[in-house]
Amino acid sequence: xxxxxxxxxxxxxxxxxxxxxxxxxxxxxxxxxxxxxxxxxxxxxxxxxxxxxxxxxxxxxxxxxxxxxxxxxxxxxxxxxxxxxxxxxxxxxxxxxxxxxxxxxxxxxxxxxxxxxxxxxxxxxxxxxxxxxxxxxxxxxxxxxxxxxxxxxxxxxxxxxxxxxxxxxxxxxxxxxxxxxxxxxxxxxxxxxxxxxxxxxxxxxxxxxxxxxxxxxxxxxxxxxxxxxxxxxxxxxxxxxxxxxxxxxxxxxxxxxxxxxxxxxxxxxxxxxxxxxxxxxxxxxxxxxxxxxxxxxxx
Amino acid sequence: xxxxxxxxxxxxxxxxxxxxxxxxxxxxxxxxxxxxxxxxxxxxxxxxxxxxxxxxxxxxxxxxxxxxxxxxxxxxxxxxxxxxxxxxxxxxxxxxxxxxxxxxxxxxxxxxxxxxxxxxxxxxxxxxxxxxxxxxxxxxxxxxxxxxxxxxxxxxxxxxxxxxxxxxxxxxxxxxxxxxxxxxxxxxxxxxxxxxxxxxxxxxxxxxxxxxxxxxxxxxxxxxxxxxxxxxxxxxxxxxxxxxxxxxxxxxxxxxxxxxxxxxxxxxxxxxxxxxxxxxxxxxxxxxxxxxxxxxxxx
Numbered sequence: 001x002x003x004x005x006x007x008x009x010x011x012x013x014x015x016x017x018x019x020x021x022x023x024x025x026x027x028x029x030x031x032x033x034x035x036x037x038x039x040x041x042x043x044x045x046x047x048x049x050x051x052x053x054x055x056x057x058x059x060x061x062x063x064x065x066x067x068x069x070x071x072x073x074x075x076x077x078x079x080x081x082x083x084x085x086x087x088x089x090x091x092x093x094x095x096x097x098x099x100x101x102x103x104x105x106x107x108x109x110x111x112x113x114x115x116x117x118x119x120x121x122x123x124x125x126x127x128x129x130x131x132x133x134x135x136x137x138x139x140x141x142x143x144x145x146x147x148x149x150x151x152x153x154x155x156x157x158x159x160x161x162x163x164x165x166x167x168x169x170x171x172x173x174x175x176x177x178x179x180x181x182x183x184x185x186x187x188x189x190x191x192x193x194x195x196x197x198x199x200x201x202x203x204x205x206x207x208x209x210x211x212x213x214x215x216x217x218x219x220x221x222x223x224x225x226x227x228x229x230x231x232x233x234x235x236x237x238x239x240x241x242x243x244x245x246x247x248x249x250x251x252x253x254x255x256x257x258x259x260x261x262x263x264x265x266x267x268x269x270x271x272x273x274x275x276x277x278x279x280x281x282x283x284x285x286x287x288x289x290x291x292x293x294x295x296x297x298x299x
Numbered sequence: 300x301x302x303x304x305x306x307x308x309x310x311x312x313x314x315x316x317x318x319x320x321x322x323x324x325x326x327x328x329x330x331x332x333x334x335x336x337x338x339x340x341x342x343x344x345x346x347x348x349x350x351x352x353x354x355x356x357x358x359x360x361x362x363x364x365x366x367x368x369x370x371x372x373x374x375x376x377x378x379x380x381x382x383x384x385x386x387x388x389x390x391x392x393x394x395x396x397x398x399x400x401x402x403x404x405x406x407x408x409x410x411x412x413x414x415x416x417x418x419x420x421x422x423x424x425x426x427x428x429x430x431x432x433x434x435x436x437x438x439x440x441x442x443x444x445x446x447x448x449x450x451x452x453x454x455x456x457x458x459x460x461x462x463x464x465x466x467x468x469x470x471x472x473x474x475x476x477x478x479x480x481x482x483x484x485x486x487x488x489x490x491x492x493x494x495x496x497x498x499x500x501x502x503x504x505x506x507x508x509x510x511x512x513x514x515x516x517x518x519x520x521x522x523x524x525x526x527x528x529x530x531x532x533x534x535x536x537x538x539x540x541x542x543x544x545x546x547x548x549x550x551x552x553x554x555x556x557x558x559x560x561x562x563x564x565x566x567x568x569x570x571x572x573x574x575x576x577x578x579x580x581x582x583x584x585x586x587x588x589x590x591x592x593x594x595x596x597x598x
Binding site: 075085086087088090092093105106107108109110111112113114184185186187188189193194195196199214217218219220223227249250 | 368374384385386387389391392404405406407408409410411412413483484485486487488492493494495498513516517518519522526548549
């Protein structure tokens with residue numbers, strides 16, 4: 001059992017909370033995974049954990065506290081995929097749902113209608129927005145400014161990603177985001193796009209990405225990393241080469257976590273920081289700054 | 300200058316009209332391409348032609364006559380990409396617009412708001428629906444039936460795709476669709492997804508795909524074909540291998556057109572039929588059934 005998660009976030013003081021959340025998330029996920037009887041259940045478990053709603057104020061990543069678009073609304077994107085059958089699900093631009101769900105690829109009103117049909121509760125927008133996000137939204141009214149400040153300077157937007165390898169060699173990935181603050185209404189980034197925000201294939205491995213969505217889309221980053229791995233490139237080199245290619249070819253920064261079927265894994269980024277954590281056997285690995293890796297035994 | 304187009308359609312009697320449309324479309328595109336001064340203009344030209352609105356009743360592919368979703372509404376998906384800078388644009392689930400346009404990836408209401416902001420006219424749904432489509436919609440009320448009958452038996456849905464290579468070695472692709480009849484509201488197939496419905500990269504080539512959207516998404520078909528081409532596989536073998544892989548791995552049928560930077564091209568499909576046409580120099584190539592290729596000199 002191997003599990004990796006990434007979190008990109010808006011405010012540095014959320015770091016420790018993010019890491020502790022990812023740790024608890026990892027542990028519950030590990031449990032879910034080891035209990036799962038089929039890859040589909042694995043995906044469902046991965047989905048429900050990755051898309052889990054933190055308590056209000058706890059984390060600026062998903063659902064409550066997500067970034068606001070130009071209309072001051074919350075629109076969420078997410079994808080999930082398992083590598084045995086390539087079963088996948090994605091939603092884009094869903095609104096007023098604390099925990100988006102997955103089916104086939106659905107967008108906007110249709111995704112909301114589907115969520116309603118299976119009993120997912122909706123909430124008024126203001127119940128999903130933190131005061132801090134409302135203040136930041138007022139500050140960063142211009143999308144171009146937001147891109148410059150977030151993606152190619154300090155840290156990217158509020159994305160949560162996860163990849164996992166279970167004891168039977170099944171891999172899975174999930175990526176979920178609120179996008180970038182002051183994005184155009186209906187803007188879709190890389191997160192819900194299979195092959196860009198994530199990809200999972202038992203024959204190659206699993207990847208989850210974050211960063212400047214338009215750049216990740218243009219190079220289909222997850223698929224690019226896996227194509228390097230498929231040619232025998234070590235996982236860390238495959239991620240590094242792909243991120244470097246994205247920087248040179250389309251001038252975009254980002255990060256990714258990846259795991260191979262042979263249990264090799266890596267977490268790399270070209271943004272200034274990216275919070276990540278990995279559980280490999282009885283050891284927790286985690287980091288925030290470049291070349292940083294702390295290790296702690298799991299209790 | 301090299302240009303290929305594919306059309307998948309709902310009724311066989313549209314075949315000759317489709318082919319003649321693709322021919323006239325090709326010729327105007329060739330003109331636009333040869334006049335284009337930059338890859339961006341090339342993309343715009345490709346987009347405006349691929350998304351061109353046929354006269355009512357002429358073709359069941361785009362805009363007027365597109366298939367209806369479960370609500371009896373028209374929702375269109377499209378993507379476009381050029382291979383020099385990897386600039387790309389996509390829309391999904393746009394409504395009541397005769398000719399969708401491209402920006403960054405936009406979906407649903409946001410895409411419609413953007414279209415409105417740049418003066419694209421909207422039309423009532425009934426103005427976009429042919430009587431034939433309304434009748435077919437009543438007949439095929441169940442999505443599962445539609446998938447079975449369209450994708451893995453006779454022919455796929457109403458997609459238009461195009462790839463082109465200009466004299467400077469720039470490639471581009473575009474794919475546009477109404478999806479599959481009786482699709483769920485908000486369902487997004489492969490067509491607007493960069494790497495699945497199409498991909499263009501001057502270093503590798505350009506691909507446009509059609510077929511069972513969910514299957515194409517799971518194998519990121521366009522990117523898969525290009526990864527084979529990138530390893531030196533001849534274009535026709537790359538397309539055939541990828542379609543075969545999609546059939547075996549996720550049981551989906553489809554088709555694709557591809558062009559390499561060295562002017563190699565192919566049109567292949569695993570559906571029963573796919574209308575395609577190519578202009579290579581002064582020669583028009585076209586076909587409908589497997590292994591069928593007619594050649595005619597261009598006048």
